[in-house]
Amino acid sequence: MTPTRETFxxxxxxxxxxxxxxxxxxxxVFAWGIWRRFKLWRxxxxxxxxxxxxxxxxxxxxxxxxxxxxxxTDGLGQKRVRGRGLPSWAHLALFAGFMMLFLGTTLLEIDHxxxxxxxxxxxxxxxxxxxxxxxxDVFGLLFLAGCILFFWxxxxxxxxVGHRATDxxxxxxxxxxxxxxxxxxxxxxxxxxPTGLAAHCSPVxxxxxxxxxxxxxxxxxxxxxxxxxxxxxxxxxxxxxxPFTRLxxxxxxxxxxxxxxxxxxxxxxxxxxxxxxxxxxxxxxxEHFNQQQLLSLDACMECxxxxxxxxxxxxxxxxxxxxxxxxxxxxxxxxxxxxxxxKSAAQTPAQESTxxxxxxxxxxxxxxxxxxxxxxTLWSCTACSACVGVCPVRIDPLTLITDLRRNxxxxxxxSGTAATALRRMQSSSNPWGLPAADRPNWSExxxxxxxxxxxxxxxxxxxxxxxxxxxxxxxxxxxxxxxLKHAGVNFAILGxxxxxxxxxxxxxxxxxxxQELAQANIATLAKYNVRKILAHCPHCLNSLLKDYSxxxxxxxxxxxxxxxxxxxxxxxxxxxxxxxxxxxGAVTYHDPCYLARVNGIHEAPRAxxxxxxxxxxxxxEMPRNREKTFCCGAGGGRMWMEEDPKQRVSTVRAKEALATxxxxxxxxxxxxxxxxxxxxxxxNDSARVMDVAEILVERLGI
Amino acid sequence: MKILVPLKRVPDPDTKIRIQSDGSGIDLDGVxxxxxxxxxxxxxxxxxxxxxxxxxxxxxxSIGGDxxxxxxxxGLAMGADRAVLVKTSESSDSLAIAKILAAVYQREQPDxxxxxxxxxxxxxxxxxxxxxxxLGVGQATFVSKLxxxxxxxxxxxxxxxxxxxxxxxxxxxxxxxTDLRLNEPRYVSLPGIMKAKKKPLEEIELASLGVAAVSRTxxxxxxxxxxxxxxxxxxxxxxxxxxxxxxAKVI
Numbered sequence: 020m021t022p023t024r025e026t027f028x029x030x031x032x033x034x035x036x037x038x039x040x041x042x043x044x045x046x047x048v049f050a051w052g053i054w055r056r057f058k059l060w061r062x063x064x065x066x067x068x069x070x071x072x073x074x075x076x077x078x079x080x081x082x083x084x085x086x087x088x089x090x091x092t093d094g095l096g097q098k099r100v101r102g103r104g105l106p107s108w109a110h111l112a113l114f115a116g117f118m119m120l121f122l123g124t125t126l127l128e129i130d131h132x133x134x135x136x137x138x139x140x141x142x143x144x145x146x147x148x149x150x151x152x153x154x155x156d157v158f159g160l161l162f163l164a165g166c167i168l169f170f171w172x173x174x175x176x177x178x179x180v181g182h183r184a185t186d187x188x189x190x191x192x193x194x195x196x197x198x199x200x201x202x203x204x205x206x207x208x209x210x211x212x213p214t215g216l217a218a219h220c221s222p223v224x225x226x227x228x229x230x231x232x233x234x235x236x237x238x239x240x241x242x243x244x245x246x247x248x249x250x251x252x253x254x255x256x257x258x259x260x261x262p263f264t265r266l267x268x269x270x271x272x273x274x275x276x277x278x279x280x281x282x283x284x285x286x287x288x289x290x291x292x293x294x295x296x297x298x299x300x301x302x303x304x305x306e307h308f309n310q311q312q313l314l315s316l317d318a319c320m321e322c323x324x325x326x327x328x329x330x331x332x333x334x335x336x337x338x339x340x341x342x343x344x345x346x347x348x349x350x351x352x353x354x355x356x357x358x359x360x361x362k363s364a365a366q367t368p369a370q371e372s373t374x375x376x377x378x379x380x381x382x383x384x385x386x387x388x389x390x391x392x393x394x395x396t397l398w399s400c401t402a403c404s405a406c407v408g409v410c411p412v413r414i415d416p417l418t419l420i421t422d423l424r425r426n427x428x429x430x431x432x433x434s435g436t437a438a439t440a441l442r443r444m445q446s447s448s449n450p451w452g453l454p455a456a457d458r459p460n461w462s463e464x465x466x467x468x469x470x471x472x473x474x475x476x477x478x479x480x481x482x483x484x485x486x487x488x489x490x491x492x493x494x495x496x497x498x499x500x501x502x503l504k505h506a507g508v509n510f511a512i513l514g515x516x517x518x519x520x521x522x523x524x525x526x527x528x529x530x531x532x533x534q535e536l537a538q539a540n541i542a543t544l545a546k547y548n549v550r551k552i553l554a555h556c557p558h559c560l561n562s563l564l565k566d567y568s569x570x571x572x573x574x575x576x577x578x579x580x581x582x583x584x585x586x587x588x589x590x591x592x593x594x595x596x597x598x599x600x601x602x603x604g605a606v607t608y609h610d611p612c613y614l615a616r617v618n619g620i621h622e623a624p625r626a627x628x629x630x631x632x633x634x635x636x637x638x639x640e641m642p643r644n645r646e647k648t649f650c651c652g653a654g655g656g657r658m659w660m661e662e663d664p665k666q667r668v669s670t671v672r673a674k675e676a677l678a679t680x681x682x683x684x685x686x687x688x689x690x691x692x693x694x695x696x697x698x699x700x701x702x703n704d705s706a707r708v709m710d711v712a713e714i715l716v717e718r719l720g721i
Numbered sequence: 722m723k724i725l726v727p728l729k730r731v732p733d734p735d736t737k738i739r740i741q742s743d744g745s746g747i748d749l750d751g752v753x754x755x756x757x758x759x760x761x762x763x764x765x766x767x768x769x770x771x772x773x774x775x776x777x778x779x780x781x782x783s784i785g786g787d788x789x790x791x792x793x794x795x796g797l798a799m800g801a802d803r804a805v806l807v808k809t810s811e812s813s814d815s816l817a818i819a820k821i822l823a824a825v826y827q828r829e830q831p832d833x834x835x836x837x838x839x840x841x842x843x844x845x846x847x848x849x850x851x852x853x854x855x856l857g858v859g860q861a862t863f864v865s866k867l868x869x870x871x872x873x874x875x876x877x878x879x880x881x882x883x884x885x886x887x888x889x890x891x892x893x894x895x896x897x898x899t900d901l902r903l904n905e906p907r908y909v910s911l912p913g914i915m916k917a918k919k920k921p922l923e924e925i926e927l928a929s930l931g932v933a934a935v936s937r938t939x940x941x942x943x944x945x946x947x948x949x950x951x952x953x954x955x956x957x958x959x960x961x962x963x964x965x966x967x968x969a970k971v972i
Contacts, residue, residue: 294912429913430913431798431913432907434905434906438906452735454736
């Protein structure tokens with residue numbers, strides 16, 4: 020006999036009809052729930068979903084490709100869920116089990132419908148049946164294992180993992196679905212009594228059926244019916260509850276993976292025309308976010324990875340990226356309940372109530388900035404991008420924050436030292452407010468030619484404001500120039516013509532000050548026909564690379580550690596063969612966020628360090644390194660803000676660096692240099708904080 | 722309630738000032754201009770009072786040429802409701818300014834005037850006091866803490882003095898001049914200035930105020946302070962003590 024089983028076997032005809040009625044009802048609840056969320060997402064600024072499917076087949080494929088790839092790797096491949104130990108495995112098990120059971124149920128339904136047309140179309144039999152039953156049995160175990168692990172974790176969840184009462188419903192109903200599924204199978208085997216492969220292809224069911232071995236066929240049949248209904252109702256409950264519980268992430272998560280534009284370090288430009296048209300800059304009401312951003316709020320599962328990675332949160336500042344997302348989500352959901360009928364407000368008696376609900380909507384709008392997201396929250400962000408980097412579904416809390424910052428700055432709600440820095444960028448083209456004419460003073464006596472003096476340069480060395488004006492960072496610029504001259508590199512600097520890149524202005528939310536500076540710099544760079552730029556500041560580097568390309572400035576931008584590493588490889592630096600003096604001691608390296616995480620540059624500085632340390636190489640890695648680096652606290656304009664000594668990000672990072680036993684903390688960013696120096700000093704430690712280039716210069720003795 | 726806030730156009734405090742070779746004035750080449758920082762503090766305080774009490778009209782006024790419109794727009798962008806430019810091409814000393822402001826005061830009838838304690842260009846620190854005297858109203862200068870009391874009829878002001886904070890209560894209307902530590906003014910970005918273009922800015926000729934604003938002081942010559950001498954690095958504590966005793970004569 021071919022191994023198979025009858026779909027809806029032992030279920031009376033009336034019950035099957037009832038089952039399908041309930042199925043339709045469940046789908047209706049599900050569809051209504053999703054539609055409600057969909058309407059919320061749609062309120063946002065359009066992201067051009069229609070344009071995505073415009074054009075010829077090839078163009079469409081090209082446009083869909085990145086999103087589909089993310090669905091495959093990050094979604095099906097669970098790439099970004101990994102890396103958290105047991106919970107990651109739990110999710111993988113539950114996800115794999117769920118997907119397989121979902122696929123199995125779908126196939127079963129197709130088989131049932133097709134065999135309703137003709138018995139010849141039934142494929143749920145024979146070898147297929149054996150493989151099917153076995154696979155589902157095994158994946159069912161995975162599903163249950165995932166549920167049990169998650170159940171256990173929920174009883175002892177870390178503070179960063181969000182929790183709602185419905186989470187217990189979800190997890191317990193999942194457990195019950197898994198267990199009742201196996202019971203149904205076991206009981207079915209009691210009355211069906213399959214033999215051979217047909218029995219052994221369902222090992223778990225077979226094992227359970229042994230437990231009911233004393234049962235008569237009749238009682239097994241009635242028990243089967245009861246448990247079958249329990250299983251069915253639980254599944255209906257699960258499907259219907261997706262839009263209303265945390266389960267929503269199984270819809271919104273993949274959708275967000277598809278629509279998200281996940282490039283770290285890139286911001287969306289705003290034009291003056293847009294500002295004139297909308298009479299606002301940035302976001303002051305929930306519907307000012309774009310549709311993808313609103314969708315992303317619903318994709319959040321509150322796993323807390325972002326919160327754990329956030330330097331502001333780690334130092335007790337009033338910011339958690341997860342909370343920002345959740346607070347905005349709550350506001351978005353609220354806005355649904357008060358949303359006024361938008362276009363249907365005709366001249367009717369209902370007009371008054373329309374006006375009333377409009378007022379209610381206005382109240383909500385006002386609540387976004389002062390009540391939902393507080394100013395201190397917005398200004399605590401260091402724009403380090405750690406939250407964006409770790410989110411499994413690619414939610415971007417940073418852009419939510421910078422969009423809100425734009426509005427605050429546009430409305431004049433920023434004051435204090437950061438405001439002073441912006442004012443100085445306006446007036447003196449540098450955040451210190453030092454005379455623009457003094458910009459090249461650092462290079463006195465070094466013989467660094469300006470682009471005017473050496474128009475045939477191969478690479479332009481971009482100094483940045485810190486290298487130009489900060490006494491400590493000036494030494495880094497001098498070290499780099501010494502190395503360039505030592506290797507005989509044909510370079511030039513812009514001298515007085517260089518202005519602040521505007522990077523921190525942009526991240527603070529002053530888009531137009533940034534654009535003003537960017538346009539001036541782009542014009543200067545064009546004047547000298549600059550193609551290749553060398554920068555020791557990762558913030559300048561990122562801005563020149565990713566910000567400036569949005570305004571017509573496209574350059575090859577490389578970090579000084581990359582450039583120096585190339586010089587070493589080409590043998591253009593005379594590295595002494597003898598072991599150098601062990602002045603550096605043990606060395607650790609702090610990865611700058613905008614170098615390692617945002618631009619993926621982390622091996623070049625290590626390579627340069629390895630050369631600089633030579634035979635005495637005692638390099639020690641910090642626990643959080645490379646893309647997982649922890650911010651120094653100076654990004655996102657925080658460099659220009661006062662920080663409570665008890666809440667300094669730099670202290671946390673300096674402790675981590677010193678815990679390696681390092682006597683030298685190497686950095687690759689002038690902001691990190693300042694912050695780590697302060698952090699190490701706060702620990703009363705004598706460790707030196709130096710740029711990678713300075714360590715190499717010390718070794719070369721130049 | 723109405724608050725009048727005078728804004729003076731001054732060279733940006735972050736600009737390096739160079740004096741013209743003949744000493745007749747400062748070299749304006751490449752110099753950016755800004756709202757006098759103390760006036761910005763005064764306007765910020767007015768805005769904070771408005772945020773607290775609501776329903777306040779804040780009028781900013783500037784005296785000078787068309788270029789002062791730039792600073793008035795900044796004031797409007799910060800949040801002032803209305804701007805008045807008193808047009809004159811004459812340079813005016815403190816008393817002349819006080820007289821013009823007195824005329825503007827009579828025209829506007831504000832509840833009080835909030836202004837910077839001094840302008841950072843000439844650092845005279847006189848206009849506020851003179852204005853109070855001309856109007857015969859009370860004054861509180863160097864205000865670093867401000868509170869409106871008794872149903873907004875009086876202002877309790879913390880004044881910065883050499884000895885510490887002196888608290889005075891002054892009946893309104895009065896002239897209040899602001900010190901550095903009163904607040905940190907908000908930042909004005911480009912979109913804010915664009916938006917402020919829609920706010921009313923009235924230009925009046927000085928003559929129409931009927932004030933004879935003749936400067937009684939004349940700037941004869943400007944001179945840069947002598948360059949600072951380079952410091953001396955001492956090797957030992959003893960040497961430092963010795964130098965402090967004999968060279969600096971401070972101990």
